Amino acid sequence: xxxxVSVIEVLGPGCSRCHETYRVVRHVVDEAxxxxxxxxxxxxxxxxxxxxLRTPAVAFDGRVVHQxxxxxxxxxxxxxxxx
Amino acid sequence: MRERTxxxxxxxxxxxxxxxxxxxxxxxxxxxxxxxxxxxxxxxxVLLCLVPAFFIAGAIGQFVSQGxxxxxxxxxxxxxxxxxxxxxxxxxxxxxxCTVLPLFASIYRRGAGLGPATAFLYxxxxxxxxxxxxxxxxxxxxxxxxRAVGAVAFAVVVGLAMAGLFRREEAERQRNGPxxxxxxxxxxxxxxxxxxxxxxxMVAILVFANWGAANQAVGLFAAIYRVHWMLALAGLAAxxxxxxxxxxxxxxxxxxxxxxxxxxxxxxxxLGGILVSGWLMGRPGTDAGLLPSAWVASSVGGNGLGANLxxxxxxxxxxxxxxxxxxxxxxxxxxxxxxxxxxxxxLAGPALSLPSMIVIRAYLGTRKTVAYVGLVVAxxxxxxxLYGALFA
Numbered sequence: 001x002x003x004x005v006s007v008i009e010v011l012g013p014g015c016s017r018c019h020e021t022y023r024v025v026r027h028v029v030d031e032a033x034x035x036x037x038x039x040x041x042x043x044x045x046x047x048x049x050x051x052x053l054r055t056p057a058v059a060f061d062g063r064v065v066h067q068x069x070x071x072x073x074x075x076x077x078x079x080x081x082x083x
Numbered sequence: 084m085r086e087r088t089x090x091x092x093x094x095x096x097x098x099x100x101x102x103x104x105x106x107x108x109x110x111x112x113x114x115x116x117x118x119x120x121x122x123x124x125x126x127x128x129v130l131l132c133l134v135p136a137f138f139i140a141g142a143i144g145q146f147v148s149q150g151x152x153x154x155x156x157x158x159x160x161x162x163x164x165x166x167x168x169x170x171x172x173x174x175x176x177x178x179x180x181c182t183v184l185p186l187f188a189s190i191y192r193r194g195a196g197l198g199p200a201t202a203f204l205y206x207x208x209x210x211x212x213x214x215x216x217x218x219x220x221x222x223x224x225x226x227x228x229x230r231a232v233g234a235v236a237f238a239v240v241v242g243l244a245m246a247g248l249f250r251r252e253e254a255e256r257q258r259n260g261p262x263x264x265x266x267x268x269x270x271x272x273x274x275x276x277x278x279x280x281x282x283x284x285m286v287a288i289l290v291f292a293n294w295g296a297a298n299q300a301v302g303l304f305a306a307i308y309r310v311h312w313m314l315a316l317a318g319l320a321a322x323x324x325x326x327x328x329x330x331x332x333x334x335x336x337x338x339x340x341x342x343x344x345x346x347x348x349x350x351x352x353x354l355g356g357i358l359v360s361g362w363l364m365g366r367p368g369t370d371a372g373l374l375p376s377a378w379v380a381s382s383v384g385g386n387g388l389g390a391n392l393x394x395x396x397x398x399x400x401x402x403x404x405x406x407x408x409x410x411x412x413x414x415x416x417x418x419x420x421x422x423x424x425x426x427x428x429x430l431a432g433p434a435l436s437l438p439s440m441i442v443i444r445a446y447l448g449t450r451k452t453v454a455y456v457g458l459v460v461a462x463x464x465x466x467x468x469l470y471g472a473l474f475a
Contacts, residue, residue: 013184013442016348044188044446051193053153053264055185 005034005060005080011041012056018042020070021056028076112371117361120410124357128220135289136216137349141342142285143174143212145334146278156194156203157264165195166202170238173206174215183207184439188446194264198246201455204443206238208405209434213349217409218429220293225474226422230429233466237430241458248454277329284325288318349405356407360414367417380419386471388464394424395463398432399456402439408432423471431463 010025012018022040029038041047050059054068058076065079104110154160155168169190173183183204191200210231219227294311307314326335364379365372383390403411412425435456444452 011185017344044185047185048188048192051189053186053189 006036007061008036008038009041009046009050009059009062010038010056011047011050011052011059013044014042015055017070018056021058024071024073025058025076028073028080028082032077032080032082034080109371109373113362113365113373116365116369116371117358120361120366120414121354121357123366124354124410128217131292132216132220132289133350133353134346135285135292136213137342137346138338139216139282139285139289140211140213140345141338141340142282144345145338145341146281153264156190156199158194158196160195160264162195162198165199166239166242169195169199169202169242170206170235171210172203173208173210173238174212184442184446189264191446196246197249197451198242200242201245202238202242204455205241205434205459206234207434209234209238209430211405213345214406214409214433216289217406221409221413222416222425226426226429229426229470229474233426233430233470234434237459237462237466240462241455244458245451245455249451273329277325281322281325281329284318284322288315288322291315291318352404353406353410356404357410360410364414364418367413370418372414372418374418376418379415383415383420383424386421386423386468388468390421390424391427391464391467391471392460394420394467395427395431395460398428398430398463399435399460400437401432402436403432405433421471422474423467423469425467426470427463427467430466431459435459 008025008029010018010022012021018040022038026038029036047055047057050057050062050064052059052064052067056070057067058065058071058079060079066075071079152168152172155164156172160168187200187204187207190203191197194200215227215231218230291307291311291314294308330338361372363372363374364376370376383394398408408429412420412428415428416422416425440452440456443455447455
């Protein structure tokens, strides 16, 4: 299946919730064998740039798709158009 | 881990065991004191106070519309409103400092500017529901109320002072771009009063379940005490009706999830904090901890300006995990700390710590950080001193 997302950013200042979010996203991407890059972003400047107000947040190619909670893996799949 | 590190750790553990001062009666008593204090908390404060407080915090995080609050912090919001919202929104938007920083950065750069951003930076960790409830419960209603009022007032004053001090730079700095705050509003499933009533009912349950016996056998307080369990149960029943009528299964599940996240995050650290404060200072009223009460009384006892300054500087530098400041203060008060310095520590402590200063400095620069820390410490000292003079 065609995968339109090339860079996924997981944004958060490095607390346990953000690590958990990264783990969930990583897991979904690995499981579906997507060829996209997953980045863990801790720079506040990048969060401001993207307009992230609540963390943890997830952005696809610079577009914030989820913020304020740890997403479930089903949520991530849905956002990626896999489910 | 490298082999040499392992050897070093092993040697350290051995040295610690070898020199363990367990023969000293003071050390033996201190270990027991820690356990006594832990039991005391488990018996008195966990079931009726901490557990309901977790549910309330979870409900606030889940049901209060964060989008509606955030709109008032954007660049288009009016300044007085932005200050007001920033100074109380900590209770709604954030419980741990790691959520505060990104939001602070956004308010500063894209939103209402330096003043409201610093107001929020202060209020975020300083005004959270869990801390207010437990402070009032453990340290007494007066100190709890003083903490709440002081924290809100501080947020506004610190924000205004920062905006005034740096007003020239302020004008140039704000970055343009889409205002992320404008889009933050989400559609609402319920009317605001329904969520408000839901929260109010939970607070009522908390209050009635903890209603203490009055001194006299007659009067309103005694009358309520006689039926306080019935009132708490009635509240609980009302809560269940509301849950069935107004809230979907998904929402309730998310609420439970949020509550669990708080409990998981906070409880272990709190228990550790209780144990350590018990070791160091002993239970209130005993002089059995590792630190002699006389030390505490001589450094932060009474209500001198020096004692207040020491308490607020120490509070500003130390990192307190959420809620651990409460057992620490309880044991310090028991060892002879004055009421004024206690409030000073509560006002400067949770909002500032050495680690958070370093992060803030990276974002604001040295001058603004020094100004912010200086303002908080100076105000905490004066407020503590005033409170001590008026109430103690």
